[in-house]
Amino acid sequence: MTLRSLESYGFTEVGEWHLAGNRIRPKLDKLRNKRVVYAFVVDDDVKYIGICDKTNLEKRMNSQRYHYSKDIPSRIESSLRQNKVVKIFALDPEGYECRGLRIDLVRGLEYPLIEQLDPEWNKKLKDTER
Numbered sequence: 001m002t003l004r005s006l007e008s009y010g011f012t013e014v015g016e017w018h019l020a021g022n023r024i025r026p027k028l029d030k031l032r033n034k035r036v037v038y039a040f041v042v043d044d045d046v047k048y049i050g051i052c053d054k055t056n057l058e059k060r061m062n063s064q065r066y067h068y069s070k071d072i073p074s075r076i077e078s079s080l081r082q083n084k085v086v087k088i089f090a091l092d093p094e095g096y097e098c099r100g101l102r103i104d105l106v107r108g109l110e111y112p113l114i115e116q117l118d119p120e121w122n123k124k125l126k127d128t129e130r
Helices: 003-008 057-064 071-081 105-117 120-129
Strands: 012-020 023-028 037-042 045-051 086-091 096-098 101-103
Touching (some): 003 037, 003 045, 003 086, 012 071, 037 057, 037 071, 045 071, 045 105
Antiparallel strands (some): 012 023, 037 045, 037 086, 096 101
């Protein structure tokens, strides 16, 4: 799915990934201290959707370098080594309450966005988990 679709949901560019020696490093310009839904975009193509489950964007991006599957960091690194730009987009949804119950939109948006946008790296990750 394209960047235009992502932006139509309210995502904005907040940074990008860089190679520093043999490591990938995020550079964030906005929303670093927010709990958000995030996306990685390469060549205007949405490659991955994730969430900051219990942390903020900066901590999540730093932990992303050591992602449990190693698949996402290796895809980021591979793209960077091909001289592609890996942009980081984020959506900071406002919270809602229903009858006194706080609704977590960060968690609630992850799966519908993945289903709607069908990012390549999310699909590959699902296939390797089976």
